[in-house]
Amino acid sequence: MASSCRALSANLRPLPTSSSARSLPHIQLTSRFFAVKTDFSSLRSNSNSKRFRFRRTEASMAEIVTPKSRGPVKVFDTEEDMAVSLAKYTADLANRISLERGSFTVVFSGGSLVKSLRKLVEQPYIDSVDWSKWHVFWVDERVVPKDHPDSNYLLAYTEFLSKVPIPSGNVYSVNDALSAEAAADDYETCLKHLVKTKTIDQSINSGFPKFDLMLMGMGPDGHIASLFPGHPLVHENEKWVTFIKDSPKPPPERISFTLPVINSSANIALVVAGAGKANPVYIALSDVSNSDVLPVQLVQPEGELTWFLDKEAASKL
Numbered sequence: 001m002a003s004s005c006r007a008l009s010a011n012l013r014p015l016p017t018s019s020s021a022r023s024l025p026h027i028q029l030t031s032r033f034f035a036v037k038t039d040f041s042s043l044r045s046n047s048n049s050k051r052f053r054f055r056r057t058e059a060s061m062a063e064i065v066t067p068k069s070r071g072p073v074k075v076f077d078t079e080e081d082m083a084v085s086l087a088k089y090t091a092d093l094a095n096r097i098s099l100e101r102g103s104f105t106v107v108f109s110g111g112s113l114v115k116s117l118r119k120l121v122e123q124p125y126i127d128s129v130d131w132s133k134w135h136v137f138w139v140d141e142r143v144v145p146k147d148h149p150d151s152n153y154l155l156a157y158t159e160f161l162s163k164v165p166i167p168s169g170n171v172y173s174v175n176d177a178l179s180a181e182a183a184a185d186d187y188e189t190c191l192k193h194l195v196k197t198k199t200i201d202q203s204i205n206s207g208f209p210k211f212d213l214m215l216m217g218m219g220p221d222g223h224i225a226s227l228f229p230g231h232p233l234v235h236e237n238e239k240w241v242t243f244i245k246d247s248p249k250p251p252p253e254r255i256s257f258t259l260p261v262i263n264s265s266a267n268i269a270l271v272v273a274g275a276g277k278a279n280p281v282y283i284a285l286s287d288v289s290n291s292d293v294l295p296v297q298l299v300q301p302e303g304e305l306t307w308f309l310d311k312e313a314a315s316k317l
């Protein structure tokens with residue numbers, strides 16, 4: 001098992017050298033993706049909208065309580081305000097857990113979440129966070145080379161990892177030399193090794209790895225990680241890491257943590273911005289009934305779930 005993890009560390013390319021890789025644009029949602037997005041038109045609401053209790057806690061932020069909120073739901077006037085608060089939340093949590101446990105395990109998604117972490121690589125956090133304690137993982141990854149524009153690793157590297165002094169041996173990227181199936185197995189083997197050596201905690205309740213923090217985005221169709229609405233992978237409850245070859249959002253081949261791993265987390269931040277995501281936010285947090293449960297509705301961690309929303313994403317609440 002150890003050899004698999006060593007292979008993964010060796011597989012990490014801390015400094016993509018090609019300048020074309022560094023200047024690649026971020027992930028674009030294509031028209032093909034929008035063509036398959038969930039039809040929300042048949043929703044039945046049990047309530048009038050805009051009825052949830054808003055409590056303004058800061059000039060630019062309100063906390064709301066909704067029928068299905070399981071923890072703090074923070075709504076910000078702008079995405080910029082949201083990014084400022086997300087940086088403080090992440091830095092405070094990381095420093096507290098690093099002091100308590102001597103390490104901090106954090107899981108990144110891809111997509112817009114990574115840009116929303118931009119304030120964390122600035123002052124005061126660049127100096128106040130103990131980056132040497134961080135161990136970084138991915139909740140999902142596309143099966144592409146690490147210098148490909150669709151790579152979640154490349155996105156995290158460009159926007160975040162290249163700007164902070166996390167030791168490269170603490171960054172556990174997915175092996176991009178393998179098929180989807182083999183890469184998922186390889187990553188799961190790596191996680192098992194790191195649980196055994198106590199780098200990653202284990203949930204006493206579920207037996208699955210218990211990460212200190214998952215920083216996750218959500219797609220406009222309500223997908224999280226690479227778990228898409230209506231796809232059988234959503235129901236995988238034995239594997240830790242699984243793979244998909246027919247993702248409705250390109251690229252088609254990906255690997256993903258399964259829901260039991262996601263839900264064993266000590267903390268999850270669900271970070272969502274933009275009017276295009278207001279429908280799944282409404283479904284996940286209001287008392288509306290929907291027959292086809294969205295993956296985001298299944299995020300129910302044994303620890304704390306905190307929503308970070310901008311005004312547009314919360315506009316239907």
Ligand SMILES: O=C1O[C@H](COP(=O)(O)O)[C@@H](O)[C@H](O)[C@H]1O
Nearest residue numbers: 109110111112113217218219225
């Ligand atoms: O494909 C993916 O999409 C989701 C959502 O991305 P966003 O750009 O709409 O925020 C992302 O969380 C996931 O990691 C990624 O692989």
